[in-house]
Amino acid sequence: MKIVKLGGSLQEKGRELIRFLSDYAETKNHTVIIIPGGGHFVKRIKELSEQEVISDDAAHWMAVLGMHQYGFYLADGSGTEIVESMEELRNVVHIGVLLPYTLLKADDSLPHTWNVTSDTIAAFVANKVGEKSFIKLTDVDGLMDDKGLLVRQIHAKAMIKNVRTGCVDAELPLFLMQNEMSCVIVNGNFTERIIAVISGKETDCTKIL
Template sequence: MIVIKLGGSLTTSGKLQPCLDKIDEDYQGRAVVIVPGGGELADQVRKMQRQWQFGDRFAHRMAILAMQQMALLFKALKPCFTMAESIPELRVRTAQPGVSIWSPNVLELDKANISSTWDMTSDSLAAWLAKTLTADELILVKSVTIDADWDVLKLVQNQIVDVSFPEYIQQANFSLNIVNAEKFIS
């Protein structure tokens, strides 16, 4: 089973549809879970938090809603994909081939003690999900150029992944690939 996180910035780079098409075409016969990034919707939450000075717990919940909205966008673009909101539902769906889109449930994340800060973005949530579902592979698809020589700490330093990401990939049994969208779709 593969978890593929599609960065929210793919919506503005023009690469979202090609990435969804690539998954639809090249991952037939595999169990795949797509994790949506929050993109511009999550960026709007950051702006609102700066303006209104509310706490990270509320901002985190709003960012999860941004991911849910992106999941709906992905589903609208690929009606043949299914959506799932819970880990039990994902376990059922990934028991057989097919593509599911994860629409994260904030209550389930709270029960799992997921941190409610900006240190924990959709990248770390994808790693947490891959670990939770015992995925074979985690792929993060990004809009930015990624130097093949960079390790995870260098990716954190360059703000390619969030600061919690190294913690969530520790002792993981999945392979990790962090790729630029151009490379992913080629």
């Protein structure tokens, strides 16, 4: 089972990517679970939170519902299955889009802060199904260093030490480390890179170990 977080940054291409991944999963007999990011669906909630109009708890659940909405958007018209519970998730044959609200309500162990958003939620779901890695599809080639060069590999511990998380949730490195997990960040605009990462081949990406 491959856990693939599809960033809100890829909204425009999102449905095309779902169709591509759906065809790919069926042809290769893989199982892919899509975790929706936040993007525009969460932007307004972040603003309300920054203005201190809403509490951290309200912001957390509203943001999770933002992911939930993006999930509906991604699955719409694609014929892709929507999944909400652990049982449904485990029964996916080829591809399913997770709507995360119910699952997170059932296991409310993640902190309610903006350091924990859809990247950490993707890692959390992967961990729950026993997967020790997940793929983050985003709109950049991976994590860039101070000179703008692609970091091909980095240890979660080093990210915490450098207090530099760049294009991932601030809390993700800690979650990965605590749960002995890894993550691959790849540019979702290049399908050949996505295939390479899924099949364990080398390509332009960042591996967080």
